[in-house]
Structure formats: C-alpha cells, structure tokens
Amino acid sequence: MIPAAFDYSRPQTLEEAVNLLAQHGEAAKLLAGGHSLIPALKLRLAQPKTVIDIGRIADLSYIREQDGRIVVGAMTTHHAIETSALLEEKCPLLPEVARHIGDVQVRNRGTLAGSIVHADPAADWPAAILALDAEMETVGPDGPRVIAAKKFFVDLFQTALRSDEILREIRFPVTAKSVAYVKTVQRASGFAIAGVAVVVDAPRMTVSVGITGVAAKAYRATAVETKLAGQSLSAENMAAAAAKAANRVEPLGDIHASSEYRAHLAQLNTRRALVLAASRA
Amino acid sequence: MIIQGTHTIAAAPAHVFDRLMEPAFLQQAIPGCEKLEKTGEDEYIAHLKLGIGSIKGSYAGKVRLTDRQPPHKFTMHLQGSGGPGFVKGTSAIELKAEGEATELHYSANVQVGGLIAAVGSRVIEAVAKKLAGEFFLKFSAIVEHDVKPER
Amino acid sequence: MKSGTSNGYFGQALKRVEDPRLIKGIATYVDDLRLPGLLHAAILRSPHAHARILGVKTEAAKNLPGVAGVFTGTDINPACGLVPCASSMPGLKAPRHTMLAGDRVYFVGHPVVVVVAASPAIARDALDLIEVDYDSLPAVTNPEKALEKDSPLTHPDQGTNVAFTWLLANGDVDGLFAQADRVIKQRIVHQRLTPMAIEPRGCVASYHAGEGSLTLWTSTQIPHLLRTLLPGVIGVAENKIRIITPEVGGGFGSKLDLYVEEAMCSHLAMRLGSPVKWIEGRRENAMSTIHGRDQIGDYELAVKNDGTVLAIKARTIADIGSYLQLLTPTIPTLTGLMICGCYKLKAVRFELTGVYTNKMATDAYRGAGRPEATYAIERLMDLAAAELGLDPAKIRQKNFPKPGEFPFQTATGLMYDSGNYQRALKKAQELARWDALLRQREQARQAGRLFGIGLSTYVEICGLGPSKIMAAGGWEWGCVRLEMSGKVTVITGTTPHGQGQETSFAQIVGDRLGVPMEDIVVLRGDTASAHYGRDTYGSRATAVGGTALIMSVDKIIAKAKILAGALLGASAKKIDFRNGRFWVKGKPKNAIDWKRLGQEAYEAKNLPANLEPGLEASSFFEPKNCTYPFGTHIVAVEVERETGDVKIVKYVAVDDCGPQVNPLLVEGQVQGGIAHSLGQVLFERTVYDENGQLLTGEFTDYPMPRARDIPEYVIGSTVTPSPSNPMGVKGVGEAGTIGANPAIANAVMDALAPLGIRHLDLPLLPEKLWRAIEEKTAGRKMKKPRSQS
Numbered sequence A: 001m002i003p004a005a006f007d008y009s010r011p012q013t014l015e016e017a018v019n020l021l022a023q024h025g026e027a028a029k030l031l032a033g034g035h036s037l038i039p040a041l042k043l044r045l046a047q048p049k050t051v052i053d054i055g056r057i058a059d060l061s062y063i064r065e066q067d068g069r070i071v072v073g074a075m076t077t078h079h080a081i082e083t084s085a086l087l088e089e090k091c092p093l094l095p096e097v098a099r100h101i102g103d104v105q106v107r108n109r110g111t112l113a114g115s116i117v118h119a120d121p122a123a124d125w126p127a128a129i130l131a132l133d134a135e136m137e138t139v140g141p142d143g144p145r146v147i148a149a150k151k152f153f154v155d156l157f158q159t160a161l162r163s164d165e166i167l168r169e170i171r172f173p174v175t176a177k178s179v180a181y182v183k184t185v186q187r188a189s190g191f192a193i194a195g196v197a198v199v200v201d202a203p204r205m206t207v208s209v210g211i212t213g214v215a216a217k218a219y220r221a222t223a224v225e226t227k228l229a230g231q232s233l234s235a236e237n238m239a240a241a242a243a244k245a246a247n248r249v250e251p252l253g254d255i256h257a258s259s260e261y262r263a264h265l266a267q268l269n270t271r272r273a274l275v276l277a278a279s280r281a
Numbered sequence B: 001m002i003i004q005g006t007h008t009i010a011a012a013p014a015h016v017f018d019r020l021m022e023p024a025f026l027q028q029a030i031p032g033c034e035k036l037e038k039t040g041e042d043e044y045i046a047h048l049k050l051g052i053g054s055i056k057g058s059y060a061g062k063v064r065l066t067d068r069q070p071p072h073k074f075t076m077h078l079q080g081s082g083g084p085g086f087v088k089g090t091s092a093i094e095l096k097a098e099g100e101a102t103e104l105h106y107s108a109n110v111q112v113g114g115l116i117a118a119v120g121s122r123v124i125e126a127v128a129k130k131l132a133g134e135f136f137l138k139f140s141a142i143v144e145h146d147v148k149p150e151r
Numbered sequence C: 001m002k003s004g005t006s007n008g009y010f011g012q013a014l015k016r017v018e019d020p021r022l023i024k025g026i027a028t029y030v031d032d033l034r035l036p037g038l039l040h041a042a043i044l045r046s047p048h049a050h051a052r053i054l055g056v057k058t059e060a061a062k063n064l065p066g067v068a069g070v071f072t073g074t075d076i077n078p079a080c081g082l083v084p085c086a087s088s089m090p091g092l093k094a095p096r097h098t099m100l101a102g103d104r105v106y107f108v109g110h111p112v113v114v115v116v117a118a119s120p121a122i123a124r125d126a127l128d129l130i131e132v133d134y135d136s137l138p139a140v141t142n143p144e145k146a147l148e149k150d151s152p153l154t155h156p157d158q159g160t161n162v163a164f165t166w167l168l169a170n171g172d173v174d175g176l177f178a179q180a181d182r183v184i185k186q187r188i189v190h191q192r193l194t195p196m197a198i199e200p201r202g203c204v205a206s207y208h209a210g211e212g213s214l215t216l217w218t219s220t221q222i223p224h225l226l227r228t229l230l231p232g233v234i235g236v237a238e239n240k241i242r243i244i245t246p247e248v249g250g251g252f253g254s255k256l257d258l259y260v261e262e263a264m265c266s267h268l269a270m271r272l273g274s275p276v277k278w279i280e281g282r283r284e285n286a287m288s289t290i291h292g293r294d295q296i297g298d299y300e301l302a303v304k305n306d307g308t309v310l311a312i313k314a315r316t317i318a319d320i321g322s323y324l325q326l327l328t329p330t331i332p333t334l335t336g337l338m339i340c341g342c343y344k345l346k347a348v349r350f351e352l353t354g355v356y357t358n359k360m361a362t363d364a365y366r367g368a369g370r371p372e373a374t375y376a377i378e379r380l381m382d383l384a385a386a387e388l389g390l391d392p393a394k395i396r397q398k399n400f401p402k403p404g405e406f407p408f409q410t411a412t413g414l415m416y417d418s419g420n421y422q423r424a425l426k427k428a429q430e431l432a433r434w435d436a437l438l439r440q441r442e443q444a445r446q447a448g449r450l451f452g453i454g455l456s457t458y459v460e461i462c463g464l465g466p467s468k469i470m471a472a473g474g475w476e477w478g479c480v481r482l483e484m485s486g487k488v489t490v491i492t493g494t495t496p497h498g499q500g501q502e503t504s505f506a507q508i509v510g511d512r513l514g515v516p517m518e519d520i521v522v523l524r525g526d527t528a529s530a531h532y533g534r535d536t537y538g539s540r541a542t543a544v545g546g547t548a549l550i551m552s553v554d555k556i557i558a559k560a561k562i563l564a565g566a567l568l569g570a571s572a573k574k575i576d577f578r579n580g581r582f583w584v585k586g587k588p589k590n591a592i593d594w595k596r597l598g599q600e601a602y603e604a605k606n607l608p609a610n611l612e613p614g615l616e617a618s619s620f621f622e623p624k625n626c627t628y629p630f631g632t633h634i635v636a637v638e639v640e641r642e643t644g645d646v647k648i649v650k651y652v653a654v655d656d657c658g659p660q661v662n663p664l665l666v667e668g669q670v671q672g673g674i675a676h677s678l679g680q681v682l683f684e685r686t687v688y689d690e691n692g693q694l695l696t697g698e699f700t701d702y703p704m705p706r707a708r709d710i711p712e713y714v715i716g717s718t719v720t721p722s723p724s725n726p727m728g729v730k731g732v733g734e735a736g737t738i739g740a741n742p743a744i745a746n747a748v749m750d751a752l753a754p755l756g757i758r759h760l761d762l763p764l765l766p767e768k769l770w771r772a773i774e775e776k777t778a779g780r781k782m783k784k785p786r787s788q789s
C-alpha cells in the first residue's frame, strides 16, 4: 500500500494550476480531497508522475447564491454541503445526498468536484447532479467552459472534462423542499448499489430522477419522468412510473448485487424517493 | 466471465475476415494498442496501454488464432499481463452474411486475475463490454472505408 | 472465591488497565519498532490460483538502489524447513509447505519472491521490477467437484484432492435411525470467512551473530508455540530464540499459526546480518492470512414424534485450501466432537473429508469448529420442532441433560463438566419476555409483516485442555513474584491480546495476595520473561493460565508464612494471613505486611535456616478436563419484504461461563462475539471466483459489522462453576460467536417460515432473502445469479 514515487506541487492560484496541468499533460493528476485518488495511488492503479494539489488554492471552497442560482466551489467538502444552512433552505437535495456519503472522516475531506470528476458509477453525487440539471464550469488553457449535467458523465470513470481542464464550480437551481434521495448501500464500501435522487417540481408538474450505482454510469430515468409529466402524484401513478426506473439500461451485476436485484432496487428506491419527495411538497 | 456481442459491419464476410487477420488494421482498432506484431503463423504479440479513468496500466500479451475457417469463424486465445494483473481468454468469432453486410458474433470466456480482479470485480464486465464496443466501432469504420491505416 | 484475603476484586466490573495506552495511541505494536540498520521486506505474491512458474527475472529489482536482496524459492527454500502443522491426523496428506513457491503456485497470494530493502517504499518499488512468467493451470475451487474423478488436482503431485478423512462413530446409529419416527435432513453450507483483525500481521526479526541468538517480535497469539516450532524451520536452537509479542490488534485465531513470513524474516535477518521488518498490507492479509469455517455438511437427525432426539449423522466436507497451517485439519474435527450440542443424543456418526482447493488455508477462527456444530444442531432442532409442531424451547428442554446428570458424557465421548441448561434458557426467556414476544410476532404476522423469533441453546468447549488431547501440551504456566519493594510482578504463559487479562489476572492475584491492583504488573507475550507457556486460544487463558497463577500465589503465601513465622517467632502453622497481613494467631495487632516480607526475603539477613531467599513461585497447571460454558440466545428480527433486509429487533444473551472475574470483560467478549456472528449470519463471506481469484480482498468488498449494525443487547448470565479448576471459571472468548449464529439465523428463518421457506444458507444477504420471498410470493422463478455463489 505504498504509492509509486511522484512529484508534488501545490499551486497557490487556479491559473498556476491550469499552467501546471498544461505543462505535465496526461502525466499529472489533480489532488483534491484525495479520497478517491489516494486509494488508487496506494494500490498503484494510478501512477501519475506529478500530483498537483489544488487544496490550497484560495477561494475554491464556497457555497453561495448568485443570480438566482446556487454555486458551489470545486473544493467544497461533502461536510460543508451537509451542514450548509443556505443549501438546506435553497437546494435541500444536496445536504441530503451528502449525508449518505461514507463516514465523517470521508465527508470532512472529500469534495463535490472530486467525486463527480472521478465518476465512480456508484458514487452518490452524480444522481443529484443529474436530477438537478447542474452545470459544471471548467477552466483550461482555452479559458472557461460550461458542461451540462446530461453531457458530463460519459462512461464509467469517464467525464466530458478534458485532461487539461479543472472543474472550478458547480451550479444548481434553487428548488423547493420536494426532493429526496433514497439509497441502498453496498455494505462494505458504503457506496450506492442503487441511489435515486428525485426532484419534484410541483408547479410545473414534472419530476426529474437521477440514478446512480445501477449502471456503468449514472443516468436520468427519462421513462419515469415522461410517465409522470403532467400527472398527479398519486401512489398508483408513482408506482407505475417507478417501475420504469431501469428501462433501457444494462444494470451491473457483481458479488454484492446481481443485475436483477439492482434493477429491482432502482425501481423500489425510485418509488420510495418519489413518495418521499412528494410528501415534502 | 462470458462476454458476448453481435456487431454488424457493412462489408462482406470474406473482406471482414481478411481484415481481421491483418495486424495493421487490428492495431488501429484495438483500444490502446501500441504494438501488434506477427511472430509466427497465427501468432502475435501485443502491447496495450489501457486506461479507465485514473486507472491506467500497460499490458503485454500473446494472441494465438486457431480453428481458422475463412470466412466463417476462428478462435482467438489471448493471454496478457501487466501491473494491475492479468487477462486470459478465449473468444469464438463467427461471421455470417447478412445481405451485403456481415454479422459478427463473438463469445469470449475471459478470466482476469490479480489486482484488477480483486478491486475491479464490480465493473470488469462493463469495462470489457466497453472495450469490445470501442473495438468494433473503430474496426467497422476502418473496414467500411477500407483505408489501409498508416503505421 | 475462597481465599484467605480479599480486596473484593473478583467479580467487579473494573475498567481495563490496558485501555488508556491503547486509546491514547501510545501502545507499541510491531510496526512501531525501530531498530538500527532495519531493513524492510516486501513479498511478491501470485496473482494466479494455480500456475506453473516458467521463469522469474529479478535482475532489475536487484539493481534498484537501496535493495539489499531479492530471493526466490530456489534461494530460500533449501535453507529453511517447512511450515509446520501440529495435527496428527492419521493418513494426512501434507504437501511440502515451503517458504516461497517452488515451481508452482497454489493460491492467489502465494509468496513467490521476497525483496529486502532499505525502506518499505524501495522494497515495494522493487516488486514492480520483477517479472514472473506463469503458465496458468486449471484451479480447483469447488470442494465437492474436487472429489469427482476427473477433477483437476490442487497439488498434482499428491494424486488426490483429499487431504484426510476422519470418522467419529459412537453408539448404534443405524438402530436408532430405524427406531426414529422421523428423520430431519438438511444440507448446510458454512461459508468461508476472513478474520480481518484490524492490525494485519507483521514481524521484526533481529539476529545477534555474536550470541547466535534470534529475537522475533511478531503480532501473534502464540509466542511460546512459535519458539517451540521455529527451530525446525530456521535451525536456531529453542533456547537461543526469544519471541516478543508487543500489542496485538486482534487475532481471533488468525494469529495462531507459524506463518511463512515469520520464519522467512528470521532467516533473512540471519542471512543479511541486519534486522528485517515485514508488515502485512490489508489485501495481503485478506489473501494470505488464514481463513475460517468453510464446511459443507449433510446432516440427519433421528427424532421421535414426542420430540426426543435419538441420534445424529453427518457427512461433511471441509474446504481447507491449499496448504496445512498449524491446526488446519483439527478445526473441523471440533465440529464433530461438539455436534451433539446440549442434547442427550445416544449415537453419532460424523464423517469428515478434508479437501484441498486452490485457496488460502483455513484454520482456527473465532469459535474454531464449534460454531459450525452449534449452528448445525440448532438449525436441526428448529427444523425438528417445526416438522413436529413443537415449541422450539420445549423440544430443547426435553432433550437437555438434567443438572444432576453432570458430569455428562456425550455420544461423541466428551465429558461436559457442569451445566444447568434449563436455568439459562429460563432466564433468557424471562429477559426476552418470551410470551410478549410471541404475541408481538402474532400481531406482526397478522399485519402481513415478516417477524421471527430465534432461539439457540449452546454448549461449547473451552479451557483447552488436558495435554493428552492436545498436540503439544495443554497445561499453562504462570509465575508470581513479590518484589523487594512489595510490588508484585505476575508473569503469565498465556498471551492476552485484547482479552483483558492484564486486568483480570491482577484482580485474581490482588485478591488472593491482598495487594492493591495498582501494585501489580502482569507481564505477557515475551518468552524471555514468561519462560514457558501455551499461549492464548480456545478461551483457555483464565481457566488454565489463571489457575497456574493461583497455584503460584499459594506457594508464595506458604513460603511467606514460614518467613513471617520466623520474624514473629512462631511456626508457620501458627501464622494467620488475611488482607495482605501476617500475624501470629490471636495477635492481629502485631502483623507484618508484604512490603516488610519483600524486604526481608531479598535482604536475606533474617531468613530461617533452609529457607531460600526471594518470594517467587511458578507453577504448571495441568487441567483434568476442558470446560463447557453454555447459554441461551434469543433473537427477534423483522425482514423487509421488498428488499430482504433484516433488522434485529431484540437480542438477549444469557451466557454461563462460571464465576466471572470481571463482568465488564465478560460482557465485552460476549458483545464482540455476537458482532462476529452478526457479520457471519447476515453478510460476511469470502468469495473466490471460479478461477480462484479472491474477490473480497479489501474492506471495500468484505463487509465487516459496524457500530450501526449492532443492536441493543440485553445481556444476562447464570453461574454454574466448573469442577475443572479451583476458581470454577469456564471461558467466554468465543461464546458469543457460538451462541449467536443459530439464534439469529433461526430468527430469520422463523420470519420467513409462513411463506413456506425452510432453510437458507448463510450469509442471509438481502438479495438472497428477496429472491426466496419473490419465488414464494410472486411465484416467480428466479434464475440464479452468477454472482451469488
């Protein structure tokens, strides 16, 4: 459990970090909270030549309301999100999801940006990112770029972020309280076997559903959303819609849950999350 | 682990079969393939650099073809190893004419070992399918345009 | 406890004296050791379950700056002996268990090359520079298929996958089965488990070339057994070896072995002339420290319609992995010996086949063979009760020996020392509010919920044991020394590593000597101070090791009376002793204390003729019998239909381990044991895939019970002293694990019983339950998922 040797640099500004990344290219890795990268380094699954620690860059950790949106800085930890009064009020899905991540130590170090860039197919955040239609703002040699949630998660452990880009900020809409996250944990790792994030937009009579842990990448359960669009959120309607939660995906199967059970949990947790979110309306 | 799939390639079986026997074409199509050399009748060595997210590894391996029945089928045996573990597998590949095109079916029995088996069990199947998918996508494109890749 | 003196420590729930240093992080573990010139070893292990080694290239590794040596099997094996197995099973086939792999590897994790370097990082880097050319071979992973004619062989040179067969047959089994009204049959799979001590293994070996002596610090349960065994492997005489066990972060049986790494580091320290340290990583721990359980049994119980059980038959296969560790073959035989449980069965036949597979060896893991026995018989009792329409508590009561029937001879030939199984059951039922619980179940069932109650009445074997049944002595040694200052040093030959005997032994000795605990130090785990010992396993330390201390205390008191008599001008017979004071009968005012005696004993100016100086005594205690703790666990669970999740609603444990030296320690042991069981019953399992790859090699894939999984326990006890030792104590280190498995499992199966589900094997994973429920309720035939082996 000893990483291969690497160079370490600790830029003070984002610009400096972008330059370092451009300079080292694929041979470099950004280090945020380290809770995904360091295990990979210790197993030598990742052997970057250079590690660029962005943890000391001033002002990458913030949660603000800005122009009617909620903006969260890349280095914001799960814990900061979990305990934010602003989010509790304006975007309550985020603290709810944060509470499901790992344990206190993990939440104290791990960051929102690190988690979504790592794009573990069983991480919790991607469900919320999708359900909330978040936007990711990156910076790179060619300046800033905004990536929509639907385009962000490309495949397992793979995002639309380019290797010379840094994720700087994640933006969320302000929502009502009618949101929920229901997760079945993989007992050993604590990650999701099936995690379902639901946002109910009561005035517009729409729901959006993000599902993680079930397939090779987190996805929007569009079949569920379509079925419920414009419908009343009756128990029967929600159950019927939830039954479509694993449509058109190939659920993963492993020693912790077969693909059949994962699909079942996707449906069950979708129903439960819908019911919970609707009850909070 | 059994991985199977079917892909349709817009070219006749004989043509597809020929191309599958040519290292230069294959190297282009195989994800992360840095080197593919013929070392004997139906035998090759390969060097691959594969990365899934931050998990990258270099693999060296041998490929052997048996049961070659052009243009219908062949069997491919693969054995490779690298930092994160080893891969070993046998794949039966069958080609069938579907009008102008070829329907290619593969069924591979793949065994992975070492670190990748230990820490990757939950995603190995997905990774394998993804790699196979990438291969056939590229391979089809190359065969369909039939441009000999530059080496 | 009868004793001339008492501080009343015995029976007090005192906090552990060892805890502050552990909690503050100022305890010393093996990895904390720093020696001048220390080199670090790292081991390259096989990624294959079975392969031929065609070649090993070590040049690049050797050339890495900082590397002191790179060694393969060819370099090391000829210079060392084999890893020993202490089982004397007749007909046992034992493959040569060399330090490093020879021309083949037999399991994932098999050591192939060892690197020694100036730092752990360099050693690890060097591993990446080694190239091993493997030709992978078919692996044997299924122990039942391994017995088929055309199966590949784990060790082709052995010609068979059968390691041994063992038969325990007593009484007229066939006759009794013929008399039976019913035969209850069940096949039970006892899954493989990984002990996962929080501190992996590790050792530091240092050789003094001038003295020709070797010191080995190692995280083990058995420093003394190691000193006995190591000479045969490394060629240093027993009296030139010192084994030191610093703090040990958990053993649970997994550190009750002589491991390759301990011997190899010792050898390398001699060879290189520098001390060598090796610290195991978590993945290494999961793949190359012994595993537990892994038996498959077909059990049959002959019963009468009134619930009387007559006889039991079992055909079992033990998947023991690819090599024999210290007690590998013995463990499943303990299952056979304990298969009668608490019941008056008249006959038994237990056929056991040990099978080699390409996996890590199995050996003792918390409970070691007994949990399998208890689980099997307690499941059978429940199945019998269900088939006969009897109350599970009543069928058990009906078949218990009566308290007056002890010592009770079992059909397997054991002599249960003492017991009152009825009392423990009754107390557990009271604590569980049995009738209310039954009503609660009734209500829940009427509401369509899956609520179940489970019961287990268990007996286990502890206090190992009479030397005639042990491989190399079952006695224990202990020494008590009154220092010149009046302080007391206690040295035990047991090796507590979390059990708390630094506290409980001080309680025992403090009471008997009449000395405050603060003045007592308990030394353990160093063969230079504890000259002899048989260490800690099988819940033996207090019953056997504690008794050796009592014997020593009594010798000191006897000698002190002579000395006190001389000082007070009376004969020893006239001396009274209580609360640490000695006086001439009738003159308590004129008493002398230990402090004075210590001074006199060592200054030795006023000793009577023929009295040796000093106040120190050591003793060997040889137990005449083992001890047989017992108890009843009652569990209530609720199963969630839609997910298969199990929630423990109530947990009641009543354990009888005889008189309790320290109830807090007893409770801690019971709680820890139950947590182990909870893991085994609900989610733990070691998974090898069909090619012998280990899929549960990290905490990300091997689920351990966590604080949030642990229910509120209701813990009670009864006290039935053992006649096997003067304190009457029995042992409690494994009781929780042994009693809890069947109680939890029976509760879950009871919850599912209304659906017509009869038995499911452990672990009772949510998916497994969900599938069983779906099949029964939705009538849906589920295909067996590949991943749920």
Ligand SMILES: Cc1cc2nc3c(=O)[nH]c(=O)nc-3n(C[C@H](O)[C@H](O)[C@H](O)COP(=O)(O)OP(=O)(O)OC[C@H]3O[C@@H](n4cnc5c(N)ncnc54)[C@H](O)[C@@H]3O)c2cc1C
Residues within 6 Å of the ligand: A029, A030, A031, A032, A033, A034, A035, A036, A037, A038, A039, A074, A075, A100, A101, A102, A103, A106, A109, A110, A111, A112, A113, A114, A115, A116, A117, A118, A122, A123, A124, A125, A165, A166, A167, A168, A189, A190, A191, A192, B054
């Ligand atoms: C014991 C444990 C339990 C856990 N349990 C859970 C769980 O239940 N649910 C869950 O979702 N997660 C869980 N995690 C993962 C945890 O949430 C990680 O913290 C998170 O996945 C990564 O965030 P990080 O800040 O630690 O990123 P790092 O590990 O530092 O980085 C992760 C990856 O993202 C890249 N990166 C980081 N920041 C940026 C950026 N701003 N721009 C571009 N690239 C960047 C890095 O280069 C690296 O490739 C657990 C982790 C551990 C160790």
